[in-house]
Amino acid sequence: MHCSFRPRRRVTPALAAAAALVGVVAHAAPAVAVPPPAPCPNDAVREQQGSTRLPDCRAYEQVSPVDKNGGTIAAGLTARAQPGAVAFWSTGAFAGAASNMSANYRAIRGEDGWVTSPLNPPTPGRNPVLMDQPYLVALSGDFSRALIATRYPVGPDDQGTGAGANAGYGDVLRTTGDGRFEWLTQPPTLPDTANKDADFGAATDDLGVVAFNSFKHLTVPFPKPDDATQQVYVRAGDTTRLVSVAPDGTLGPDDQPLPAGSPLPGGATVGSGANTSTSGSTVGGGSRNELSDDGSTVWFTSYRTTSNPQLYVRVDALGPDAETRRVSRSRVTGAAAGDGCTATVTFLAATADGSRAWFACPTRLTDDAASDGGVYVYDRDGDELRFIASTAGAGLLPSPIVADDAVDHLWFSSRTKLTDDAVAGGVNVYVLTGDDVRHVATVRDATLQPQMLALSPDGTRLAFESRGALDPRAGSHPQVYSLDFGAPEDGVVCVSCRPDGSDSEALADLHNAGLSAFVPPNRVPPSGAIDxxxxxxxxxxxxxxxxxxxxxxDVYQYRDGELTLISSGKDPGGAVFAGASADGTDVFLITGERLAPQDTDNGVADIYTARVGGGFLAPTQPPVCGEDCQGPPPPGFLAPEPESGRFTGPGDLDDPVPPRAPTFAVGAIGKRQRAAWARRGRTTLVVRASHAGRVRATVGGRIGRRTVRVAAASRQLARGGRVRLTLRLSKRARAHLARHRALRVTVTVRHSRVRGAKRTTVTLRKPAPKTTKGGQR
Structure with a gap:
């Protein structure tokens, strides 16, 4: 393991003050003797791969399948907080994908490898165009369900028509990853000819409750049929509810109270409109909890043509006593009922349970607030608003994290000197914990944006990209820095600067470091960039x-002043960071290099993980035997019967040479089994596979002048082993057998990780019914 340390610099008060102005305080531990590493339990696979230099007993595992149908992996979308799952994006369709568009996938780790499943909906209608690209906008915490936003027609009832590259209108689908999809933004009256968009807003962790924005009217009856604005809805189960309902007493454009239940005039959007199909609480981004974890509280912003946007909350949104409150109304003594934020209001974050929310408004809304407003916190249960801090000249960092119900960490920046150790006029980075504002550092770069930030799961540490040189070693190149609000004395640490003290010669970031082939479609840092x-x-x-x-x-790890190379450093095409699990067990990277022996697709980019204690040993070739030497016997299972019924196809498991790639074998369909199948209408097919994956069997039979499907079955294997598929003949096939007494069928079996199929053709014969002497059956 290569270890490099930066020398610790003594920081005097004068130096600290100067460093605060330029945002530079660099610390690292002094050099110490490094003991020899302890043996790793997976040393055999590490030696086989040549990955013994990796830290923490890591070894490479190929996550994406070898056969990608000519496609390449272009981006990692998100890693599950718990190890063993990741979502990624590819330019090709494979692994049973039902669509030929560039596709979204999830991969789950099994005992024998990673199993990839497609997430895109099928495209059975017209040829897709550029704007039909499906976006993976959310995944459930257990990765069992996904939300997809796309303009491609959901089905024959989705009849919105666009023109040219913008054909179709946006919709949100929910998939379980097994080919089933739910049209969440489906209007109550079909077909949908409204030619209006809907897009994703927020969702609960299990995706059971989803909030979205829609120009389509999704409830019947809609309170205001002539309303043409975007409104906010929430869907739970099979029920869709209007969320952006105007509070009682809201005045309309004619200054008359609106009828109860009316939508907000001018429209509305979830949160502040930041969570769309490409950012926000979507895959890779950090949730702001616009929707509470039980789905009952929804925060949204209105857009009115006669005044400025206001922040609202829908309380008990799923219940019969749902209520809308205007959060940003003025509480200043003597204020009129309609007074509120007179400029742009920005929703910042809410607690996971929806009990509190923070927002920014440059208007005095409470008696103790600054004249130019700032950050406020709203208490839902008490309907109370409190002023927190002024943000004059602020560049808010809208990527807050709520650590738990008791501790909240909201990061923001401001040029206002809010604490004694801040610098007036400087870009001061603060953390708001409860009602306490703490200064963390002062930086020179005022361009901190959500797509350049990553927060640790507990919200105490920030990693960010800066174009401004916050460390002399950065020179003119953007670099990656970190902040720890628990140790403000450490200041800004350049984690991507050269450890030898020399000037940087190229950029570093949390994305792709300029490799245009690997650009995440959601433009936010991969999850897990800092723990x-x-x-x-x-x-x-x-x-x-x-x-x-x-x-x-290349991909690097920074930890306690030490840099470690995670990728090999040898791929001429480079490697990029693609996400990490919250505990760092899995660190995902994309590279065209063969990092594991199982990778045989000749330089096509794959997604890998450098996994703690990971790796899969590749089988080794047996020694070459002479004439008097017998090789290892074939596996003693699924021996075929002498007659027809044996399956043939590539990659049989009963080869004497152990397979290097996934293989499977199918038990023969013997004479007795064929007779029982014809008699009972069903049979069981036994398949043994070397690796995890989905096993599918289809049966085609000639009925009349056509060959039609007469049976099908599929099962998912979590690991290598046996699986039984029950094949039931269709009603039409059974009728044909009863009439003609014979049906010739072809059985085709496929494994999702094996190219090609195995087939056998057999004839099912049903004996004629016995008759009595009187001719009775």
Missing amino acids: DDGRVFFTSADKLLPEDENGTA
Whole structure:
């Protein structure tokens, strides 16, 4: 393992003050003797791969399938907080994908490897166009369900018509990953010819409750049929409810009270409109809890043509006593009932249970607030508003994290000196914990944006990209920095700067370090870039360590002042960071290099994980035997019967040479089994596979002048082993057998991770019914 340390610099008060102005305070531990590493339980696979230099007993595992149908992996979308699952995006369709568009996938780790499942809906109608691209906008915490936003027609009842590259209108679908999809933004009256968009807003962790924005009227009767604005809805189960209902007493454009239940004039959007199909609480981004974890509280912003946007909350949104409150109304003594925020209101975050929310408004809304407003916190249960801090000249960092119900960490920046150790006029980074504002650092870069930030799961640490040189070693190149609000004395730490103290010669970021082939479609940092211990994963195009030899982008880990190369540093095409689990067990990267022996697709980009204690040993070739030497016997299972019924196809398991790639074998369909199948109408097919994956069997039979499907079955294997598929003949096939007494069928079996199929053709014969002497059957 390569270890490099930065020398610790003594920070005097004068130096600290100067450093605060330029945002530079660099610390690292002094050099110490490094003991030899302890043996790893997976040393055999690490040696086989040549990955013994990786830290923490990590080894590479190929996550994406070898056969990608000519496609390449272009981006990692998100990693599950718990290890063993990741979502990614590819330019090709494979692994049983029902669509030929560039596709979204999820991969789950099994005992024998990773199993990939497609997430895109099918495209059975017209040819897709550019704007039909499906976006993976959310995944459930257990990765069992996904939300997809797309403009492609959902089905024959989706008849919105566009023109050219913008054909179709946006909708949100929910998939379980097994081919089933729910049209969440379906209007109550079909077909849908409204030619209006709907897009994703927020969802609960299990995706059971989903909030979205829609120009379509999704409830019947709609309170105001002539309303043409975007409104907010929530769907739970099979029920869709209007959320953006005007509070009682709201005045309409004619200054008359609106009827009860009316939609907000001018329209509305979930949160502040930041969570769309490409950002926000979507895959890769951090949730702001616009929707509470039980789905009962929804925060949204209105857009009125006669006044400024206001922040609202829908309380008990799923119940019969649902109520809308205007959160940003003025509580200043003597204020009129209609007074509120007179400029842009920005929803910042809410607690997971929906009991409190923070927002920014440059208007004095309470008696103790600054004249130019600032950050406020609203208490839902008490309907109370409190002023927190002024944000004059602020560049708010709208990526807050709620650690738990008791501790909230809201990061923001402001040029206002809110604490004694802040710098007036500087870009001060603060953390709001409860009602306490703490200064963390002052930086020079005022361009901190959500797509450049990552927060640790507990909200105590921030990693960010900066174009401004916050460390002398950065030179003119953007670099990655970290902050720890629990240790403000550490200041800003450049995690991607050269450890030898020399000037950087290339950029580093939390994305792709300039490799245009790997651009995440949601434009937010991959999840897991920084953990609770301050470990940071990033991509750098600079040579930070001697073993980095390819002169292009590579993936690094920074931990306690030490840099480690996670990718090989040898792929001429580079490697990029694609996400990590919350505990750092899995660190995902995309590369075209063969990092594991199982990867045989000749330089096509794959997604890998450098996994703690991971790796799968590749089978080794047996020694070459002479004439008097017998090789290892074939597996003693599923021996075929002498007659027809044996399956043939590539990659049989009963080869004497152990397979290098996934293989499977199918038990023969013997004479007795064929007779029982014809008599009972069903049979069981036994399949043994070497690896996890989905096993499918289809049966085609000639009935009349056509060959039609007469039976089908599929099962998912979590690991290698046996699986039984029950094949039941269709009603039409049974009728044909009863009439003609014979049916010739072809059985085709496929494994999702094996190219090609195995087939056998047999004849099912049903004996004629016995008759008595009197001719009775």
